[in-house]
Amino acid sequence: NAGVMQNPRHLVRRRGQEARLRCSPMKGHSHVYWYRQLPEEGLKFMVYLQKENIIDESGMPKERFSAEFPKEGPSILRIQQVVRGDSAAYFCASSQEQVSNEQFFGPGTRLTVL
Amino acid sequence: AQKITQTQPGMFVQEKEAVTLDCTYDTSDPSYGLFWYKQPSSGEMIFLIYQGSYDQQNATEGRYSLNFQKARKSANLVISASQLGDSAMYFCAMRGTSNFGNEKLTFGTGTRLTIIP
Numbered sequence: 001n002a003g004v005m006q007n008p009r010h011l012v013r014r015r016g017q018e019a020r021l022r023c024s025p026m027k028g029h030s031h032v033y034w035y036r037q038l039p040e041e042g043l044k045f046m047v048y049l050q051k052e053n054i055i056d057e058s059g060m061p062k063e064r065f066s067a068e069f070p071k072e073g074p075s076i077l078r079i080q081q082v083v084r085g086d087s088a089a090y091f092c093a094s095s096q097e098q099v100s101n102e103q104f105f106g107p108g109t110r111l112t113v114l
Numbered sequence: 115a116q117k118i119t120q121t122q123p124g125m126f127v128q129e130k131e132a133v134t135l136d137c138t139y140d141t142s143d144p145s146y147g148l149f150w151y152k153q154p155s156s157g158e159m160i161f162l163i164y165q166g167s168y169d170q171q172n173a174t175e176g177r178y179s180l181n182f183q184k185a186r187k188s189a190n191l192v193i194s195a196s197q198l199g200d201s202a203m204y205f206c207a208m209r210g211t212s213n214f215g216n217e218k219l220t221f222g223t224g225t226r227l228t229i230i231p
Contacts, residue, residue: 033218042118042205042221043159056216091159095217103149103209103217105159 002027004094004106005074012112019079019086021109025094032075033103034067037089049075082113116141116208118222126228127196134181135191135225137206146210148189149219150180153203162204165189193227201229 005024013019025032030051035043048056049069060067064082069075079086092106117140127133139148150162165173165180173180181190193200203226207219 031217035219035221042223043207043219045218045220048216048218056218059218089157093219102161102164103219104161105151107158110157 004029004092004104006090006092006106006109008109009107010110010112012114013082014114015083016081019082019111019113021077021079021090021092021111023075023077023092023094023106025075025092026104029094029096029104031095032069033093033095034075034077035091035093037091037108039088043091046077079111082111084113087111087113116143116146116210116220118206118208118220120206120222120225122225123223124226124228126230128230129198130195132192132194133196133200133227135193135204135206135227137189137191137222139187139189139206139208141208141210143210146208148180148182149207149209150178150189150191151205151207152200153205153224155202159205163191196229198229198231201227203227 007022032049034046037043045059047060047067064080066078089108089110091108093103095103119138146167148165152160163173163175163178163180165182172182177194179192203224205224206222209217209219
């Protein structure tokens with residue numbers, strides 16, 4: 001049973017380019033969470049999605065950031081016109097329908113903006 | 115709103131000694147869950163242990179135990195017989211249940227643990 005998968009693991013972009021981060025949840029999981037970890041900081045919640053629905057985007061920056069979780073395929077976190085301050089590790093986590101005692105994290109995508 | 119406080123930015127501990135990592139929390143939710151994660155230098159987030167606010171006993175998982183003191187709002191992680199491989203960042207996190215089904219976690223700032231041979 002594969003865990004949460006994220007790709008790419010490392011992504012380098014120049015200022016102004018777009019970054020697309022992908023997350024495939026664990027099999028049978030329909031809830032996806034995205035977190036951002038700035039250097040030397042803890043993880044900060046960004047957005048919570050279920051299939052085809054954004055449930056909670058209270059942690060998402062108002063501009064340039066968007067997320068989706070289509071009926072088929074992985075969840076995508078999209079950052080348009082990246083800036084140096086977007087450089088961070090972006091983690092995806094997934095869970096099942098019921099409240100569980102563990103949230104399963106992917107390995108993260110490390111975004112570097114030059 | 116929920117808040118997690120980890121007051122120890124870094125700790126150095128001799129190998130084979132026990133270590134306690136501090137975590138205090140604040141929430142208005144009547145029911146909540148507390149988590150500890152380990153993040154080694156490779157960067158992944160490794161789940162260690164979970165404590166539910168209504169659990170009668172403190173959680174234990176191998177060498178990890180959670181010293182849960184509800185009245186003090188503390189959930190300290192205790193690692194017994196520390197090993198060199200325990201050197202990592204450790205994060206305390208909380209999940210509230212005010213929005214059923216939304217399991218987003220609130221993280222502390224972490225403690226960097228270094229085990230000295």
